[in-house]
Amino acid sequence: MSPWTGSAIEEPALGRLATSPLFARVSRFFDEAATAVTEEHVTLVEIPSPPFKEQNRAAFVLKRFREFGLSNPHIDDEGNVLGLLGSPDSISPFIAVAAHLDSVFPEGTDVTVRREGRRLYAPGIADNACGLAGMLAVARCFTELGIVPPVPILFVGTVGEEGPGDLRGVRALFERNPLGPGIGTFIAFDGPGIERITTQALGSRRFEVKFNGPGGHSWANFGIVNPVQALGRFIHAMSFYKAPVAPRTAYTVAVIEGGVSVNTIPRMARCEVDLRSVAESELDRLEIYLQAAARQAAVExxxxARLSETRVELTVTAIGRRPSGETPADSPLVQMAREATRFCGHRTVLDCGSTDSNIPMSRGIPAITIGVGGACAGCHTLDEWYDPVNRETSLRRAALLLLGLAGAEASS
Ligand SMILES: [Zn+2]
Incomplete structure (x- = not known):
């Protein structure tokens, strides 16, 4: 089902909205709330939210959803926090607005904000305390102004977007949450900026390739199989893979480990490999190559080995999987997002990324990921900073897009 029935998608409707008293009220709200949004952003980033330990930040977002008066505010069995604007009984498919709760930083990282002029320094300040603050700002704007659009908007703080989380939150939202089947459009708020619209989901598959052997003394037992050498053969074979430029595909042997001392034939060697492509078929091909290269390395x-009775034991374990997908550039969602951005005075750049949108895109549900304004640098490092320049423009853009998608009346 598509939510774009009726007049909501027609360009003049968005034009009318952009020049309506309703949108003027929305714009004023963001200007007046700027300081409060910054303070909430600081509060959010200072609640540590390491992978698999997002519950404190989720509890804060839940408290805010309750204060805003969203319906059915709750935390689901995976840890996602949800609140609905509009009636859960609406027959229209929902619009989901999601921002991930997790950061990449381990427990114990100092997340205290340091302010230098307009700049806010803290690990996770941009990715993704910024998206969360933007989501809360939009939810607060709509509820305080009494805007209840015909199409319900489901606000979601998701867990597990970053590496080890493997999109577990958004996956659970679509696979297990009773509200999941009702989502017809998905918009992720992730990071700063206004021009970037992610319409292509970069798929990835991650594997641990591990070789085990009997191990022994480097002199006394010479001639038995050597897992480190087997791993070397595998890595050598991987380096010959011809990854296509289009559809863009990449692979990285990223982590290696094995051996205990210089005079010991190791019992174990392992590596972690990251495979990425915008096309699922290329990921299939690359995975087949990896599996064959690992088997071949063990055989060789x-x-x-001089002592022919010894064998290496190979195990290949999938440690991550993100599907690829795409929301076509000519789809109503992407067109309306570009239109809303133009109305706010900015150009748009369509790009490719690995975000919560991967899951809906892979299921054929129109999805995009957008920034919520501001500038940043040093994402995923301890030097990460954020500057809220242009943030209000970007929040206006997000609100205009949501009002357009949700079929809000310009006259309301
Ligand atoms: Zn992010």
């Missing part, structure tokens, strides 16, 4: 090591 067995063959090369």
């Amino acid at each position: 090591e067995d063959r090369a």
Whole structure:
């Protein structure tokens, strides 16, 4: 089902909205709330939210959803926090607005904000305390101004967007949450900026490739299989893979480990490999190559060993999987997002990324990821900073897009 029935998608409707008294009220709200949004942003980032430990930040967002008066505010069994604007009984598919709760930083990281002029320094300040603050700002704007659009808007703080989380929150939202099947459009708020609209989901598959052997003394047991050598054969084979430029595909042997001392034939060697592509078929191909290269490496090591009775044991374990997908550039969602951005005085750039939108895109549900304004640098590092320049323009853009998608009346 598509939520774009009726007049909501027609360009003049968005034009009328952009020049309506309703949108003027929305714009004024964001200007007046600027300081409060910044303070809430600081509060959010100072609540640590490491992978798999997002519950304190989720509890704060839940408290805010309750204060705003969203319906059915709750935390689901995966840890996502949800609140609905509009009636859950509406027959229209919902619009989901999601921002991820997790940061990449481990427990114990100092997340105290340091202010230098307009700049806010703290790990996770941009990715993604910024998206969360933007989501709360939009939810507060709509509820305080009494805007209840015909199409319900589901606000979601998701867990597990970053690496090890493997999109567990958004996956659970679509696979297990009773509200999941009602989502017809998905918009993720992730990071700063206004011009970037992510319409392509970069898929990835991650594997641990591990070789085990009997191990022994480097002199006394010479001739038995060597897991480190098997791993070397595997890595060598991987380096010959011809990854296509289009559809863009990449692979990285990222982590290696093995051996205990210089005079010991190791018992174990392992590596972690990251495969990425915008096309699922290329990921299939690359995975087949990886599996074959690992088997071949084991066979060659067995063959090369002087003591032919020893064998390496190979295990390949999937440690991450993010599907690829795309929301076409000519889809109503992308067109309306570009239109809303133009109305707010900015150009748009369509790009590709690995975000919460990967899951809805892979399921054929129109989805995009957008920034919520401001500038940043040093994402995923301890030097991360955020500057709220242009943030109000970006929040206006997000609100205009949501009002347009949700079929709000310009006259209301
Ligand atoms: Zn992010």
